[in-house]
Amino acid sequence: MRTQSRRRPPRATLAMAAAGTLLAPLLSGCWVGAGGSGSGGNSINVLMVNNPQMVELQKLTKANFTKQTGIKVNFTVLPENDVRDKISQDFANQAGQYDVATLSNYEIPIYAKNGWLHEMNSYVAKDAAYDEQDVLKPMRQSLTADDGKLYGQPFYGESSFLMYRKDIFAEKGLKMPAHPTWDQVADLAAKVDGARPGMHGICLRGLPGWGEVMAPLTTVVNTFGGTWFTKDWKAQLDSPAFKKATQFYVDLVRKHGESGAAQSGFAECLNNMTQGKVAMWYDATSAAGSLEAKGSPVKGKLDYAPAPVEKTDNSGWLYTWAWGIQKASHNPDKAWKFVSWASSKGYEQLVGESSGWPNVPAGKRASTYANADYRKSAASFQEMTKEAIESAKPNNPGVQPRPAPGIQFVGIPEFTDLGTKVSQEISAAIAGRQSVDSALKKSQKLAEKISKEYEGR
Template identity: 85%
Template sequence: MRTQSRRRPRTALVAAAAGTLLAPLLSGCWTGAGGAGSGGDSINVLMVNNPQMVELQKLTKAHFTAQTGIKVNFTVLPENDVRDKISQDFANQAGQYDVATLSNYEIPIYARNGWLHEMDSYVADDSGYDEKDVLAPMRQSLTGDDGKLYGQPFYGESSFLMYRKDVLQAKGLKMPEHPTWQQVADIAAKVDGAESGMKGICLRGLPGWGELMAPLTTVVNTFGGTWFDKDWKARLDSPEFEKAVKFYVDLVREHGESGAPQAGFAECLNNMTQGKTAMWYDATSAAGSLEADKSPVAGKIGYAPAPVERTESSGWLYTWAWGMQKASRNSDKAWEFVSWASSKEYEELVGEESGWSNVPAGKRASTYENPDYAKEASAFQEMTREAIESARPNDPGVQPRPAPGIQFVGIPEFTDLGTKVSQEISAAIAGRQSVDAALKKSQQLAEEIAEEYEGR
């Protein structure tokens, strides 16, 4: 049942979307390194707690601050938390944070709302940055409706399948060059329990539009489903969407990791690193951590393209990028940090300090031409680049779409919709309700959004 009978103007939609993003935050207080705001020779950076970001935090003082005199105050939070905090600060233009990690989902929307500082003027004056070296899909995904750049990528990624070569070999199994999801499910069943405490596969079950819904939506796409058809009709009750979700839920319940409803990227990375799962479908950026010098599974991992059913490819396109708040009082110094953190120079620093497999790659053509990187990241670097360059954000499925996005729908309301739907599906993974019940509720949620867009 639809709860609204008339369409609101576009400005109201944006305000409503911002309101839904901010609602969880209004009842509590947030504290972090940002303090009372930046100024002088200090900037505040709010970022996600992914391994590459934590490495950046460790290297900043001894290198960036030592070179420029600019102190960087970091606030580092888990993915769901950081998204909420960024949306609060940027939507209100509070100016507490000069720079934040934003994705190619948020940046076009934030730019449209006037929350971001354009970067073209800085790029034009920064001869050492080499913007043309940034891979075209990354540049395009961080460009606003006005054709201006509003973000610079820290790293880029697609998605692929990671698997233990030694475990499959011991079982007499071979991973197909281009696996289907059914083939992956069959292998998961055969390697489940191959070693003590090892499950067949890790798939995200943690609620969040950028957690569970990211890999699951790529499965929906290749199974022939879509969130909305070209006329903005909600399609979560379609046979294709239902088949994809049931497949995913059944696979993770039967052969997936322990505690799946609480497992996101970080938990699956830990499970794969510690030998608790034989396979993992997730972000290509995970490979650097798996192949790091101290990783127990370095050299044991094989990589295959994102599994498919009805499409030729199914990998997502994603970048954690730097966005500069329009209200920042220190935008020049903020750009200095962004320029350094996304530069060739920084990649070389990581390669020297932590090993080339840890480089935040997926954003620059020169990375893949670097012999040091190619040597150390040989197991995954070419497949990562191919996955990024073959991603199709405007045409990811079998039918036309009304908005861009592979693992998301590029509208402001998706953060709230995707998170609510993910909560329903995570409950199905936990066994608290059926997939049919989860999708019935989810379809109603999607219909409320569809009504706002129908006829456009």
Template identity: 70%
Template sequence: MRSTRYALVAGAAATALLATSCSGAGAGGSSGGGKSINVLMVGNPQMEDVAKLTKNTFTKDTGIKVNFTVLPENELRDKVTQDIATQAGQYDVATIGAYEVPIWEKNGWLHELGSYADKDTGFDKADLLKPMVQSLSGSDGKLYALPFYGESSFLMYRKDVFAAKGLKMPEHPTWRQVAKLAAKVDGAEPGMKGICLRGLPGWGELGAPLTSVVNTFGGTWFTKDWKAQVNSGGFKKATHFYVDLVRKHGEAGAAQSGFTECLNAMSQGKVGMWYDATSAAGSLEDPSTSKAAGKIGYAYAPVERTKSSGWLWSWAWAMPKTTKKADLAAKFMLWASSKKYEKLVGQKLGWSRVPAGKRASTYEIPEYKKAAGSFGDITLRSIEQADPSDPGVQPRPTVGIQFVAVPEFQDLGTKVTQEISAAIARKTSVDNALNDGQKLAEDVAEKHR
């Protein structure tokens, strides 16, 4: 659920440096005077684009200065949770997603944003894709975050390498087929590994793709009546499969590879396949940053026992209740999620880089349709097919495809993925990792029975 464009080679370290350079006066309290707001956001390509474009467009037109703080995903989640949960009030806008919105809305931490969108006639709230609206709405049905871009997940592969090896990728592959293809692609070019799969700890890093694999293998974190399933059934089978695949045919340093590292590996020709977020395609098809542009094919998220397995996510703009600059913050968020902004990105940076996946109209723009010809339709269909209420083969206690929508999951998912990442690095066995994870999951389950 994350990515990086300008820091493709340098990776997360460069993104962390970007936090310093983009934050202007720093993360000063939002109670300060003047027409300025403080925005905390994840270091993804789309966010780095908005930081690049804001000064000469939004600020120039409105006079509102935007002080950006940009962080890698794991650091962002810690920072934004700390700021909003403790009511520190450092930021007027923060990027969060479908996991946080319903939980934080119930806690009274977020401003309702639907009314701002309704008053802005140029925003066209009705154009937002239904899955995005539903995932970012509270228990009262109101919108509490504005989607900046939306995503599901799919499989990316090098068409030219497959053709040279006489291989064919099914439109709807199974994970078993993917494993066989990874073995055949491994070493197809000097230094090329078969597949990239996230191994970096974090519920939104390794946890996201792994949980989608767990779902389609018939597993779940918890049964409907809150019985933990981490070391049994489909969860165990899927984790053994995932760890075995990345150990045998995955990228170098897999235990420390997140979205950023896999994006870099795929764009630089170091891997032949990659299963991850649909939002990655815009970066991979940008010839200014990707050596693989024009050489990549796209297939639906691999399955085993389910018809589909793609996740559903949106990085979205949210406004903490603590802000004293609600109107200024709303102006920025509405602009950054608007049709006007999408057109600006297309014209200034290239149409493949448009923050898509949130509006139906995006997929009708001729320039975007041309630039996204290889991945646009499959992205939209993957988003539409994602079902957070029924992502596996059994009933669940909460909604969520790649997460469990309870406050404790942020800590649980991170700790369990730390154990599984250690298994990828061969520092422990998969069974030991899952047994330790089961104990943690049982503690969470006990609170909800």
């Protein structure tokens, strides 16, 4: 650990060091397409997360985008934790193996500051058909760097809310409050636990990863009155509010949560909800499209409520899986053609007509919420999703001032490593291998190292 008397390195060096923590070999992953070859000629390489919306995009690209433009797209598709590792390797080194990658509103401002991304203002200015002003303002703002330039375009946007089986609630004579508190949710989870054979009360992420268990947990921490850091960078992971929120989360998922919670992330909870193994799920609003899609076993059986709260008026996160173009891309112009197609109104229309309107990668364009076909097909969740996105407060998500933006993350380069290490401790508590107190004592020490780097800035 660096002592106070030594000169602090510049912010860019810290960012590179944070990225360097992700250069370990990948432990798992599903590789599709690009392999190890660089892009060139009339092809581009795209590295993306294996969420359902991206898998759908992969299926539609050849017969539509490639047919229209002649540009071949080589996809590499990986689980969330693995894709983050792979992206950080390629972009931090500016290796240029991948032209485009799925990045979030956490990474894009940081990567842009480090000079790893191609700005998009010049493309947007020449591409009137793309209609940048149609992109929801919170999304545009979250993908704009300190220099005022855009460095990403959203594929889909999301906040978070509570999904629940309205048929199960009706059978049990239960009613979901219009604006539930976490205590009310815990009570409801106990009452619906076991409502059907093998059904648990609620699904909450427990899988290690700063973008896995730490995403929903941090929103709980915020609304319980906690924070990772005070405005002057004092670490707060062992504070009473942080402890209370974490203990609540761990107790709830251990008592009434899904089987194998410590290994359950977004994908696993989506499967649990789809297969009728849980009665409630708190997670991303984007999940509703898959749950209400044609052929889903739970289509029409669900209802939705705002993210539960305690001390704040709302607690939903703000997130987008967006497209970033690597600065070292061999084909940035062709990369933009792909990005603009994948984030366009036209692509949404294609998905709506070919796969059903609930499947549309929404949460990013105002026009989506004015589309009569979408509004009708996504009636159960579309308005609540839009409201959650527009009411999210990334600069003021809790009860106290914050030193960096972010609702379900802290917007600094070091959070990738810190959040991942803390998530491992929390996941171990969910698995019953240690107490919450023990997990947070270790986590506090990790956070204090970051405090020493930032105090006094």
